[in-house]
Amino acid sequence: MLTLGLIWDTATPSRFDIQMFSGMVQSHLDLRSMFQQTMDDHLPRDHMMVLRGMVCFYGRHYVAFQFSNRTKQWMMFDDTTVKTVGSIDGVWSKCIAGLYMPSLLLYEVL
Numbered sequence: 001m002l003t004l005g006l007i008w009d010t011a012t013p014s015r016f017d018i019q020m021f022s023g024m025v026q027s028h029l030d031l032r033s034m035f036q037q038t039m040d041d042h043l044p045r046d047h048m049m050v051l052r053g054m055v056c057f058y059g060r061h062y063v064a065f066q067f068s069n070r071t072k073q074w075m076m077f078d079d080t081t082v083k084t085v086g087s088i089d090g091v092w093s094k095c096i097a098g099l100y101m102p103s104l105l106l107y108e109v110l
Contacts, residue, residue: 002029002049002107015096022092027051029107053106054091058099065091066106 010017031047053066064077065085074085076094085091094100 001109002031004105004107006101006103006105008101008103013099013101015099018096018099018101019092021102022095025051025102025105027088028110048110049107050110051088051105052108053104054102055104055106056095056100057103058101062103063098063100065094 027050029049029051031049051067053064055062055064066075066077067073068075071084074088074091076083076085076091085094095102
């Protein structure tokens with residue numbers, strides 16, 4: 001598992017800001033390209049990682065999105081509510097519409 005923590009320079013980003021950010025997030029990461037000089041000899045053979053979760057902040061509240069291996073769909077967790085979102089595009093649509101700021105990106109080994 002790899003967790004990337006993000007800090008936004010504003011508490012109130014625009015929909016455009018979140019949309020631009022969503023276009024920069026990679027759904028797959030190659031750890032060798034990120035940590036090439038220091039980690040090559042220590043990385044496991046399975047060094048490809050895939051985005052599987054996201055924690056987002058808005059207002060004074062957090063929501064989480066998680067990919068379900070069982071249903072092969074993204075789920076949204078908001079306090080006591082769990083909803084099926086579907087694809088990663090659906091996740092980004094929710095983030096943009098709700099002004100959810102991704103704060104943690106969770107990747108797992110493929």
